[in-house]
Amino acid sequence: MTADGTLAGYHAPVSFSLHATVTDTDDNLAELMRLSLNGDQRAYATLLLETARLLRPFLSRRLRSSSEVDDLLQEILLSIHKARHTYDGKRPYKPWAYAIARFRLLDHLRAHYADHLRDAEDYDELEEILPDDVTEAELSYESISKEVEKLPEKQATILRLMHQDGYTAREVAAKIGMTETAVKVAAHRAYKILRERLER
Amino acid sequence: MDDIEQLVANLSKEARAVQAAPRPWLLGLRWLAIAGAYIVVALAISGLRPDLALQLREPQFIAELAALLAILVATALSAAILAFPDLHQQRRAAFAPAWAFASFALLMFFSWRADVPPAPLPQHNIECTLSILLFSLLPSAWIFYALRRFASTHLRTSGMVAVLFAFSTGALWLRLHEQTNSIIHLVEWHYLPMIAVAALGWWLGRVLLKW
Numbered sequence: 001m002t003a004d005g006t007l008a009g010y011h012a013p014v015s016f017s018l019h020a021t022v023t024d025t026d027d028n029l030a031e032l033m034r035l036s037l038n039g040d041q042r043a044y045a046t047l048l049l050e051t052a053r054l055l056r057p058f059l060s061r062r063l064r065s066s067s068e069v070d071d072l073l074q075e076i077l078l079s080i081h082k083a084r085h086t087y088d089g090k091r092p093y094k095p096w097a098y099a100i101a102r103f104r105l106l107d108h109l110r111a112h113y114a115d116h117l118r119d120a121e122d123y124d125e126l127e128e129i130l131p132d133d134v135t136e137a138e139l140s141y142e143s144i145s146k147e148v149e150k151l152p153e154k155q156a157t158i159l160r161l162m163h164q165d166g167y168t169a170r171e172v173a174a175k176i177g178m179t180e181t182a183v184k185v186a187a188h189r190a191y192k193i194l195r196e197r198l199e200r
Numbered sequence: 201m202d203d204i205e206q207l208v209a210n211l212s213k214e215a216r217a218v219q220a221a222p223r224p225w226l227l228g229l230r231w232l233a234i235a236g237a238y239i240v241v242a243l244a245i246s247g248l249r250p251d252l253a254l255q256l257r258e259p260q261f262i263a264e265l266a267a268l269l270a271i272l273v274a275t276a277l278s279a280a281i282l283a284f285p286d287l288h289q290q291r292r293a294a295f296a297p298a299w300a301f302a303s304f305a306l307l308m309f310f311s312w313r314a315d316v317p318p319a320p321l322p323q324h325n326i327e328c329t330l331s332i333l334l335f336s337l338l339p340s341a342w343i344f345y346a347l348r349r350f351a352s353t354h355l356r357t358s359g360m361v362a363v364l365f366a367f368s369t370g371a372l373w374l375r376l377h378e379q380t381n382s383i384i385h386l387v388e389w390h391y392l393p394m395i396a397v398a399a400l401g402w403w404l405g406r407v408l409l410k411w
Contacts, residue, residue, distance in 0.1 A: 081211045084218055
């Protein structure tokens with residue numbers, strides 16, 4: 001790295017900003033990784049930022065919310081960090097980084113759909129214990145919204161976001177600043193209360 | 201965006217020089233050497249089959265050993281390639297065991313056709329499967345441990361190939377130890393269980409190779 005922040009042998013200046021104009025050709029990224037493997041922290045920071053810039057559009061095309069993209073991008077960068085010893089700098093960098101990104105994306109989507117499925121199962125369970133006249137009239141969030149509003153505020157908000165607005169537990173967690181597990185626990189407690197009230 | 205910059209700052213701060221993993225063929229070769237040493241030690245303890253010298257003059261036996269060895273080599277190399285997130289950009293080589301297994305199946309088919317009159321069945325049957333399984337336990341544990349030090353993005357396939365590598369180590373040992381020539385017995389109790397083992401590896405990969 002030269003004194004003006006340009007990587008020796010590079011065609012363009014390298015800087016730490018995500019909006020930098022680093023040429024992200026495979027050769028440059030591979031060179032950055034080679035330097036990183038030798039312990040060059042500046043090169044490593046640049047590489048990670050460039051990788052984030054490279055992967056953002058790839059993720060944005062496949063995920064709905066930008067917060068989801070950000071979360072996953074962080075997970076991918078962590079994975080790249082963990083797996084960096086599996087890259088030797090002698091083969092193209094992008095296929096290696098994309099392979100990790102795809103792997104984490106699939107994991108994320110699997111968890112996302114499993115989450116939806118679990119929520120749907122909880123809702124189905126609730127549907128089963130409802131009195132006949134209610135089920136005949138087709139259960140919807142609206143039909144039990146009065147009962148939902150009587151729940152403690154946090155539980156009501158969680159159910160509203162999950163069943164009225166269609167967010168997943170993870171998205172709700174990010175939105176209201178709770179952990180995903182805490183959201184799931186709160187939702188389960190809410191289902192339990194609703195079940196008891198509706199069974200009466 | 202701020203979170204990402206913060207994360208990058210943290211990760212780069214703790215980044216030290218890292219030794220890159222060896223190339224897959226070298227890694228596979230190491231694993232093969234260890235498996236080879238394990239077989240040699242096991243044979244030194246359990247003993248070679250008494251008619252081995254005679255059998256080594258039979259082309260069918262030689263072909264079967266060669267095919268088993270091919271499976272062992274192919275699964276070792278494939279496991280090594282699958283240990284890398286991008287398959288070391290040698291996707292085709294990762295699926296080499298499929299060819300090795302196809303050749304082996306073909307060889308077994310021709311051996312069965314040529315087994316006229318059929319060689320006498322041994323007194324035992326499932327004991328062979330159990331022996332191979334027991335023999336494979338150590339290589340299985342070891343190969344999973346070795347794979348966990350890498351970063352596979354094909355967890356199920358890696359698990360399956362790893363277990364097949366371990367099982368073929370066991371199959372090769374038993375073929376050199378046990379005096380059996382019945383193709384039906386070999387197929388039924390030595391080689392067909394590989395399918396169940398592969399299914400187990402498929403599941404184990406997802407469980408044990410997560411990172």
